[in-house]
Structures are given as C-alpha cells and as structure tokens.
Amino acid sequence: MVVADSVMLAAEPESEAEPESRTGRTRRLSPHIGVVPTASMVTGAALATVWFWVPLVILIVGISAIPSGIGFVLAAVVFTYLMRGVDRVERVRSEAVFGLAIPVPPRRLSHYTGIQGWLHQLWLDISSSRFWKGCAHHYLRMIYDMAATGLAFLLTAIAVLGPAAAIAVDGSAAAAGLKFLPPPLAWLLAVIALAAAVAVLVFAPALDVRIDRWLLSPSSTAVLQHQVNALADARQGAVSSAQTERHRIERDLHDSVQPRLVSLAMTIGLAQTKLDTDLPAARNLIDEAHNDAKQALAELRNVVRGIAPTILSDRGLDAALSSVVQRAETSGVPTTLDLYLPRRLPDEVEAVAYFVVAEALTNVAKHAHANQAVVTVRLDETAGQLHVSVFDDGRGGAAYPVDGIDNPDATGLRGLEERVRAAGGTFAVSSPATGPTIVTAVVPCAS
Structure with missing residues (x-):
C-alpha cells in the first residue's frame, strides 16, 4: 500500500482536485470519486497482501526479543523509523489523491544532543499518540482497501463465471441431471453483480477520506498540549x-x-x-x-x-549588524553580511538576532582563528520567520552539549539558546572538531 500510494502522487487531474475558490471553476466531481482514488485503493490493496505482514513481523520480533535487550532495541528502532516513514507517505498520498490538506500533528522534540538526544527522541516518538494513530490509520486503511477490493473482485468473478456456468450446466443438464440457475436469470444476476462491483470501486474511497481525516488530523487535546509545552519551554x-x-x-x-x-x-x-x-x-x-x-x-x-545597544533601537537591525560586522573586521576576521530585511521587526526579534550575531562573531574572534566569516540574516515573510546564520571557516569544537554533557566553555552559546527559546524560536550549532562552525537561529516574528 505504501508503494502504491507513492506511485499515484502526480496522477490526479486538476479538474477533480481544485476547488472553485482556487481555480474559478466549479468542481464537478467529489474528491473521492474518480480514476485516481480507485486506482490508489486497488493498487494499495494488492501490495498490502504482502506489506501487511512486514511491520507486524518486526513488532512481534521486537516484543519477543525483550529479554535479549539489544534485539528489542534494534526492532523498536526499525519499527519506529519504518512507521514514521509510512506516516509521511500516507500524508503525501492523501494530499495527492484526495486533495486533503490535513495539518500535521505537533511532534515533541528532544532538547538533548548526541546519542542521548537520539534515544530520547526515539522514546518521545514511540510513546506519542501521534505515532500510534499513524500506525492505526495505516492498518485500518490496508484492511479496508483489501476488503473493498476483494469484494469488488468477488462480484466481478460472479458476473463473469455465473453465466458461463449456467450455459454449461443447461447444455448438459439432461445427460447428467445437474441443476443450476436458468441462463436468463444468471445473466441478470451477472449484470447486477458487475454494477455492484463498479459501485464498490467508485464509492468505496469515500470511507478512505473519512479514515484519513479521522486518524491523520491532530486532536484538539494534542494541539493544546503542544501549545502549553511550547509556552512552558519559552517561559523557562x-x-x-x-x-x-x-x-x-x-x-x-x-x-x-x-x-x-x-x-x-x-x-x-x-x-x-x-x-x-x-x-x-x-x-x-x-x-x-x-x-x-x-x-x-x-x-x-x-x-x-x-x-540594549542604542543603535538597535534608533536605526534598526540592519545598522546594528553592520556595526557588529565592522567591529569583527577590526579584530582581524574579514566578515561578509548578507541581509534581507524589507521592514522593521518587533523589538524582541531584533534583539535576539543582534545578540546571536554579536556573540557568535565574538566567539569567532576569540577562539576560531578563522580566515573569514559570513553573516546571513533573511526574513521569510511567507512563514513569518527570521533566519539568522553565522558561518566561519576556523577550527570547530564549539558544539554543546556533547552527548548530553554541558561544555563549560560554551556558556555564551547556552545563553544564546535560552534567548532564542524565550522568543519561541529554535537554535542550533554545527561545529565539528575540524570546522567549519555554523550557528543558526530561527525566530518567529509577527507579520
């Protein structure tokens, strides 16, 4: 079913997928009626006869390997990543086949890094309702698609074989004493069975749409809990x-x-x-x-x-960052500023961006021994986010914490992370031992 869904992504005609508000034309067909939904259901049912057992076998092996420890962890990892990939494919399929723009449920992310962060994220995923709703959706759709397609196949077989059997029995009834439906009645039932098979294939995808909306959509409780967690994180x-x-x-x-x-x-x-x-x-x-x-x-x-730098409040973020870059150049590090700010931003957002650039360039001048640095600040008005990036080609080793253990020399970076978190944004540092170092921050801002 997963493979079939991905095959059908680009097959839906625009006349059946675009609503009137987006194309200026009246939609003639329901989004769950057409060749593409039917083909997706039939192909998915065919592949599900094999695919149905793969995740189940992995899950059963994982449960049976609990005493061994390592086997359980490996099976859990494979099963988790497999079902996460299935969830992504299902959402793409739902958008491509039915035109459903189902919002993605919030996903809790680990604040740890390294192996500890990976294990913590694995636990957050496998213990979330979003993960198990995705699993339930996938299997419910497979069972339903196999049942609907199997029923249509059975009705089609009756429509084809019924009249043939009636004619064959009618011709040899006198010699063998066999009894069967009269050929006219067999033909009538064949027509009814064929019509029923076509109706199943055409209208059965309607329930697929309901399953998608029911199990792929985030619950109001999950959204509210995510907002509460985000506010608590920002407050902290x-x-x-x-x-x-x-x-x-x-x-x-x-x-x-x-x-x-x-x-x-x-x-x-x-x-x-x-x-x-x-x-x-x-x-x-x-x-x-x-x-x-x-x-x-x-x-x-x-x-x-x-x-609170005065130039930031008086002349804006572009002038303040230009001043920071000039100070960095006087310290011996040639610095390039790539800036796209079509308008002034809220004071909090400008302050966060300023401190990220200032602290990052200070670290470059003190520790990196870099030949050049590049500061990129761009406003994404579509997403309502400010992207800040500071790159240097010097030596690395500025990443923190390492395997969940704080680096005592990275107090400035921890302070930056806390500033960005307080503004509701995300902060990351990529700094392998041999360099280069990239400090990035994404801060939401009001439009």
Whole structure:
C-alpha cells in the first residue's frame, strides 16, 4: 500500500482536485470519486497482501526479543523509523489523491544532543499518540482497501463465471441431471453483480477520506498540549536567559568595571595627598586617573552594549549588524553580511538576532582563528520567520552539549539558546572538531 500510494502522487487531474475558490471553476466531481482514488485503493490493496505482514513481523520480533535487550532495541528502532516513514507517505498520498490538506500533528522534540538526544527522541516518538494513530490509520486503511477490493473482485468473478456456468450446466443438464440457475436469470444476476462491483470501486474511497481525516488530523487535546509545552519551554527559556544575563552583568562589573573604579578612587586619593607637597607627581597621578576613567567608561559601554545597544533601537537591525560586522573586521576576521530585511521587526526579534550575531562573531574572534566569516540574516515573510546564520571557516569544537554533557566553555552559546527559546524560536550549532562552525537561529516574528 505504501508503494502504491507513492506511485499515484502526480496522477490526479486538476479538474477533480481544485476547488472553485482556487481555480474559478466549479468542481464537478467529489474528491473521492474518480480514476485516481480507485486506482490508489486497488493498487494499495494488492501490495498490502504482502506489506501487511512486514511491520507486524518486526513488532512481534521486537516484543519477543525483550529479554535479549539489544534485539528489542534494534526492532523498536526499525519499527519506529519504518512507521514514521509510512506516516509521511500516507500524508503525501492523501494530499495527492484526495486533495486533503490535513495539518500535521505537533511532534515533541528532544532538547538533548548526541546519542542521548537520539534515544530520547526515539522514546518521545514511540510513546506519542501521534505515532500510534499513524500506525492505526495505516492498518485500518490496508484492511479496508483489501476488503473493498476483494469484494469488488468477488462480484466481478460472479458476473463473469455465473453465466458461463449456467450455459454449461443447461447444455448438459439432461445427460447428467445437474441443476443450476436458468441462463436468463444468471445473466441478470451477472449484470447486477458487475454494477455492484463498479459501485464498490467508485464509492468505496469515500470511507478512505473519512479514515484519513479521522486518524491523520491532530486532536484538539494534542494541539493544546503542544501549545502549553511550547509556552512552558519559552517561559523557562526566558527565566534562564534572564538569569544568564544577570550573571554576565555581575561578572563583567565585578571583573572589569569595579576594579577599574577602585583603582581610579585610589589614584585620585593619592593625587590629593600630593597636591600640596609634590605637584608634578600629583599631575602624573591625575593623568593616570584620567586614563583609568576612560578605560572604565569603555568597559562600562561594553557591559551596557550587552543589555540594549542604542543603535538597535534608533536605526534598526540592519545598522546594528553592520556595526557588529565592522567591529569583527577590526579584530582581524574579514566578515561578509548578507541581509534581507524589507521592514522593521518587533523589538524582541531584533534583539535576539543582534545578540546571536554579536556573540557568535565574538566567539569567532576569540577562539576560531578563522580566515573569514559570513553573516546571513533573511526574513521569510511567507512563514513569518527570521533566519539568522553565522558561518566561519576556523577550527570547530564549539558544539554543546556533547552527548548530553554541558561544555563549560560554551556558556555564551547556552545563553544564546535560552534567548532564542524565550522568543519561541529554535537554535542550533554545527561545529565539528575540524570546522567549519555554523550557528543558526530561527525566530518567529509577527507579520
């Protein structure tokens, strides 16, 4: 059935698939009546006679291999990936054959990476109602298609063999004493059986449509639970982001600005004691204090820049990113900016994009030893998403966490992930040991 569904993807004529609101023409046929739905059902039923047993055998082998452990895991992995692929094919088939745009149920994704993330995602998939509804849909459709096609085949066989048997028996009835339907009645029943077979083939796909809508559509409970989980995740990301930002500010003030101000106060105090006794020394101390004050201001600007850059609110994301790229180039890393922003975005979205680029380029300058970097920021107005990507050709090793274990040197990246999560977006880092490193973020934004 899976193979048959994929074969029928492009076969539906536009006159039967396009509604009036999209083509300007009145639809003459119901979407479940036509050659394509019938051919899909018949071909699927034929292939299902073999395919029906394949997932079942894998599932049974997996259950029987529970004591061995490894065999159970392998069977579970094969069965899970097989049925996930079947679910995708079924949705494509439903869209191609019946023109149904059934929304995809939400899928919970693991926040872990590496082998731990893979195992966790496997468990999330196999324990979800979406997975088992897809399995139930696939088998219910196979059973129904085989039953409907088998009934049509039986009726067709009766229509073909009935009259032939009646004629044969009628010719030898006197010699052998056989009795059967009279040929006229056999012909009448053959016509009825053939008409019934055609009716089954034409109208049976109507129930296929109902099965698709029933089991492929997400339930309201699942959608609501997904929204609740997304809001909880965004809230946790906002809390973590605020804590990370507070710790960063405390650390920067304690490690840079505070010692500088303490030194400034001590220098000014020494200068005061020298004013009456050693004026040249007092002047030198005042010059030193002046330099300390300028350095403290510069360090304070760096701290404030991590909170709310003025250029971002005044001139927008394009000007702010241009400034970040210029600073990266002065640090010795040639950087290219590819920007597509046809309009201003919400303040939160612009701030997230700015911090992703700024932190990523800071890491490039400090750790990557890269020859070049490329910043790509593009607004997808159709999907309502802002795509941010920072690429460098330097050494890698910036991925986090590794096999579910946090990298203590990747606190900046964790902070970025929390910022993006707080905005309802997704964040990813690809950084093999030999490079290159790609930092990507996708942030939803209001249209």
